[in-house]
Every structure is written in structure tokens, then in C-alpha cells.
Amino acid sequence: xxxxxxxxxxxxxxxxxxxxxxxxxxxxxxxxxxxxxxxxxxxxxxxxxxxxxxxxxxxxxxxxxxxxxxxxxxxxxxxxxxxxxxxxxxxxxxxxxxxxxxxxxxxxxxxxxxxxxxxxxxxxxxxxxxxxxxxxxxxxxxxxxxxxxxxxxxxxxxxxxxxxxxxxxxxxxxxxxxxxxxxxxxxxxxxxxxxxxxxxxxxxxxxxxxxxxxxxxxxxxxxxxxxxxxxxxxxxxxxxxxxxxxxxxxxxxxxxxxxxxxxxxxxxxxxxxxxxxxxxxxx
Amino acid sequence: xxxxxxxxxxxxxxxxxxxxxxxxxxxxxxxxxxxxxxxxxxxxxxxxxxxxxxxxxxxxxxxxxxxxxxxxxxxxxxxxxxxxxxxxxxxxxxxxxxxxxxxxxxxxxxxxxxxxxxxxxxxxxxxxxxxxxxxxxxxxxxxxxxxxxxxxxxxxxxxxxxx
Ligand SMILES: Cc1cc2nc3c(=O)[nH]c(=O)nc-3n(C[C@H](O)[C@H](O)[C@H](O)COP(=O)(O)OP(=O)(O)OC[C@H]3O[C@@H](n4cnc5c(N)ncnc54)[C@H](O)[C@@H]3O)c2cc1C
Ligand code: FES
Ligand code: FES
Numbered sequence: 001x002x003x004x005x006x007x008x009x010x011x012x013x014x015x016x017x018x019x020x021x022x023x024x025x026x027x028x029x030x031x032x033x034x035x036x037x038x039x040x041x042x043x044x045x046x047x048x049x050x051x052x053x054x055x056x057x058x059x060x061x062x063x064x065x066x067x068x069x070x071x072x073x074x075x076x077x078x079x080x081x082x083x084x085x086x087x088x089x090x091x092x093x094x095x096x097x098x099x100x101x102x103x104x105x106x107x108x109x110x111x112x113x114x115x116x117x118x119x120x121x122x123x124x125x126x127x128x129x130x131x132x133x134x135x136x137x138x139x140x141x142x143x144x145x146x147x148x149x150x151x152x153x154x155x156x157x158x159x160x161x162x163x164x165x166x167x168x169x170x171x172x173x174x175x176x177x178x179x180x181x182x183x184x185x186x187x188x189x190x191x192x193x194x195x196x197x198x199x200x201x202x203x204x205x206x207x208x209x210x211x212x213x214x215x216x217x218x219x220x221x222x223x224x225x226x227x228x229x230x231x232x233x234x235x236x237x238x239x240x241x242x243x244x245x246x247x248x249x250x251x252x253x254x255x256x257x258x259x260x261x262x263x264x265x266x267x268x269x270x271x272x273x274x275x276x277x278x279x280x281x282x283x
Numbered sequence: 284x285x286x287x288x289x290x291x292x293x294x295x296x297x298x299x300x301x302x303x304x305x306x307x308x309x310x311x312x313x314x315x316x317x318x319x320x321x322x323x324x325x326x327x328x329x330x331x332x333x334x335x336x337x338x339x340x341x342x343x344x345x346x347x348x349x350x351x352x353x354x355x356x357x358x359x360x361x362x363x364x365x366x367x368x369x370x371x372x373x374x375x376x377x378x379x380x381x382x383x384x385x386x387x388x389x390x391x392x393x394x395x396x397x398x399x400x401x402x403x404x405x406x407x408x409x410x411x412x413x414x415x416x417x418x419x420x421x422x423x424x425x426x427x428x429x430x431x432x433x434x435x436x437x438x439x440x441x442x443x444x445x446x
Contacts, residue, residue: 098419
């Protein structure tokens with residue numbers, strides 16, 4: 001049994017190289033629940049909580065991208081610079097758990113768990129984010145869409161540490177909305193992130209908790225671009241808005257489970273996506 | 284950098300405690316209560332939902348049930364026990380008593396820690412900020428009305444005391 005609490009990423013990477021199957025823990029808000037309920041009995045643990053490098057963010061020089069450390073807690077994304085540059089991420093972060101959970105929970109942990117209900121993930125998907133991983137002797141970056149491979153499954157290799165995610169700064173409206181059974185502390189029943197890229201005249205819509213991983217609605221995105229000019233603000237006619245939501249619902253792949261039914265989830269993503277598109281064109 | 288999982292030190296309420304013979308997966312809540320003789324933090328759900336185990340770790344309010352104790356080395360941990368070391372209650376604790384914010388009392392330590400944390404950062408919070416700050420703490424008895432009254436009362440007593 002060993003517990004390693006490195007202070008630098010370099011030391012953490014040596015630790016994962018020495019013991020690729022050791023359990024990595026950041027905030028512990030997913031893992032400790034499993035451990036407390038005896039669903040997991042760790043022996044070797046590498047804790048990333050004291051690594052400052054993973055708890056920072058950088059705005060890349062040309063002001064086109066933000067790179068967010070895997071260990072940065074959600075509470076840092078709710079306000080300030082990240083919230084200004086990535087409002088959808090701030091909105092998603094704001095919906096996670098409670099202040100106690102947001103003080104330690106991280107995007108690295110959300111990616112590690114890779115639940116279809118993870119609130120950061122639709123934002124990463126809608127923004128075409130990149131996940132940056134490192135091993136002691138190598139580094140790679142993968143698209144979020146290649147990182148998420150199934151329900152609670154991702155393409156991280158043994159020994160790899162998720163170090164950060166890189167997200168583009170987009171001009172245009174973006175937002176996140178989620179349905180749950182109460183206001184605070186609730187895992188999503190269905191969620192939606194919508195990003196309008198005014199410069200390129202495109203829209204992207206990603207849905208949470210309605211498929212094995214996040215669902216990107218590429219068909220509806222392409223369809224809408226043929227119906228309205230996304231480079232300028234335009235009112236969306238009620239009929240078009242209706243059809244937009246219907247098409248989004250059509251692209252979702254929800255199931256019945258302990259949290260909700262497929263039918264309700266399909267309805268919810270139609271309503272959420274229409275609401276977000278309306279907001280996008282109101283401001 | 285490496286801690287032997289069987290013996291490690293935690294800094295709780297300003298004192299260094301040695302933890303012996305502990306299993307690596309033990310939560311900070313468990314270690315505080317069962318190994319360090321600090322039963323003030325309560326455990327109800329052990330899944331981050333109820334907030335009754337709230338402690339301050341490096342200046343943040345966190346659920347001690349979600350902290351792996353063996354990784355909490357080199358951190359400053361403050362529990363409910365730190366608030367009134369000589370038995371003199373804080374304004375928040377007094378207000379809970381005078382406003383009837385305590386019924387069974389199980390949620391109280393976590394709520395008091397969360398509220399003390401809020402007031403240490405923001406001495407004059409709005410109603411929404413108060414609600415937000417305790418949205419991670421569940422009380423099954425009071426219906427929260429008396430808890431909000433206790434917070435309002437504590438704020439005005441603190442103001443009168445120039446805090
Ligand atoms: C009460 C409660 C409410 C919650 N509410 C929400 C919610 O509303 N929305 C939501 O999305 N989630 C919620 N969660 C789940 C959880 O908080 C999030 O998934 C969070 O992002 C996990 O981050 P963490 O740092 O705590 O992860 P940890 O528990 O530390 O780790 C989670 C997984 O990721 C792996 N991992 C972590 N960091 C890395 C890394 N850098 N490299 C490689 N692997 C890594 C771990 O090995 C583990 O498999 C909630 C949890 C609780 C207890
Ligand atoms: S016991 Fe920790 S939140 Fe309930
Ligand atoms: S007083 Fe009983 S749970 Fe709050």
C-alpha cells in the first residue's frame with residue numbers, strides 16, 4: 001500500500017510511470033463516494049491535489065484559446081476571467097453539486113469519470129475542446145470526441161495523467177442549461193450546451209445525460225445553418241424554433257433509468273435547446 | 284513526497300496529529316471521528332450530499348467524507364471543534380441557540396462551519412448568498428426558516444461587535 005502526494009507534475013508523472021495502475025485522485029468527489037461505499041478498495045494512490053501546475057489556467061498568447069488545468073476547481077470557473085471568456089463553462093460549473101463539491105471537484109475528474117451526465121463535458125464537446133494527456137516520456141492531445149468512448153469509459157492509457165483541456169475563445173453567444181429534480185446539488189437528468197460562432201457562421205449543440213456519452217447534434221447544426229444566417233443576429237421564427245427542438249430531440253439517444261425516462265429526457269432537450277437558441281438571438 | 288500509508292501526520296485545529304494503522308481509503312471524516320477523537324463533524328450520507336461533515340481545509344469549506352485522509356497531509360484542517368476552544372460560543376453558534384436553529388442538531392456542526400466560512404469571506408451577505416452558501420447542507424428538521432433567522436441574527440450581532 002502506498003500513497004504518493006507529489007508537489008510537481010514531473011514527480012507525479014514519475015509516480016505513474018513507476019506504478020501505472022495506481023489510482024489517481026484529484027478532488028475525490030467521485031472516487032471517495034465509491035470508496036466509502038466499498039465499491040472500490042484502493043491500495044496504491046497518487047493524489048494530485050497539491051500540484052499547483054494543474055490548478056491554473058492560461059490564455060494562450062494569441063487570445064484564441066484557454067487552457068484549463070485538470071485540477072482547477074469548478075469554483076474558479078464560476079466568476080472572473082474564465083467566466084468572461086467561456087460563459088457556457090461558467091454556467092455549467094455553477095450547476096455542479098454544492099459549494100463544497102465545487103471547491104474541490106475538477107474537469108480532470110469529470111473527464112476521468114466520463115459520465116454522460118458530467119456537466120463540463122457538453123461544454124467541452126460543443127466547443128470542440130482538446131484533452132491534453134502526459135506520460136513520463138510523452139504527451140498527446142486528443143479531441144474530446146475521441147477521448148469519450150462510452151458510458152464511464154475514456155481513452156486514457158495506464159500511466160497517463162490528464163493535465164489540461166484546451167478550449168477555443170469563440171465570438172458569439174454560448175450557454176448551458178440543465179434539468180434536475182431540484183436547484184442545488186443535482187446530477188443532470190438532461191442538459192444542453194449551445195455555442196454560436198458568429199465569425200464562422202456555425203452553431204454547435206451538445207447534449208448531456210441522453211446517450212452513452214455526450215451527443216453532438218451535427219445534423220441539426222448543419223440544417224439550422226441552411227435556414228438562418230448565423231453570422232448575424234436574427235430572430236428565429238416560432239415554427240423554425242419548434243422544428244429545431246424537435247430535431248435535437250430526434251438526435252438524442254436517451255434511456256429510462258433511475259433518474260428519469262427516455263421520453264421525458266427527449267422532451268427536456270427539445271425545450272432546453274429551444275430556450276438556449278432563443279437566448280442566443282436575444283442578446 | 285511519499286507518505287507511508289500506515290503512519291502520517293495531519294494538522295487539525297493547529298495541532299499535529301499522528302495517524303497510525305490507517306487503511307489508505309479512509310475518509311478524513313472517519314479519521315477525525317474514529318482515530319483523532321474529534322466527533323464534532325457528523326457523518327450522515329458519506330457521499331457529499333448532506334454537508335454535515337463540512338470542515339475547512341486550506342481555507343475552503345469541503346466535505347470531509349470526500350477527502351482521502353492519507354492525502355490531506357500538509358493541509359490546514361479546521362473542524363467545528365476549533366470554533367470555541369474555551370467553551371465560549373461564536374455569534375453564529377449563539378444565534379443558532381437563541382433563534383431555535385437546532386432541533387435534532389445533527390446538521391448543526393456542518394451548517395455552523397459553512398456559515399462561519401461564508402461570514403469570514405463576506406461579512407454582509409445577501410439572502411441569495413446565504414442560501415447559496417448553505418445549499419450543500421441538508422437539515423431534515425427545521426425547514427431552514429430558523430436557520431436563516433440565526434444567520435441574520437449572527438450578522439447583526441457581528442456588526443454590533445464591529446466584526
Ligand atoms: C454530492 C455530489 C454532487 C455532484 N454533482 C455533480 C454535478 O452536478 N455535475 C457533475 O458533473 N458532477 C457532479 N458530481 C460528480 C463529481 O463532483 C464530478 O464528476 C467532478 O468533476 C469530479 O472531479 P474530482 O476532481 O473530484 O474527481 P476524482 O473523484 O478525484 O476523480 C474522478 C475520476 O477521474 C480520475 N482522474 C481525476 N483527475 C485525473 C487526472 N488529472 N488524470 C487522470 N485521471 C484523473 C480519477 O482516477 C477518477 O477515476 C457530484 C458529486 C457529488 C459527491
Ligand atoms: S457525510 Fe459528508 S456530505 Fe454527508
Ligand atoms: S436540526 Fe435535525 S437535521 Fe437539522
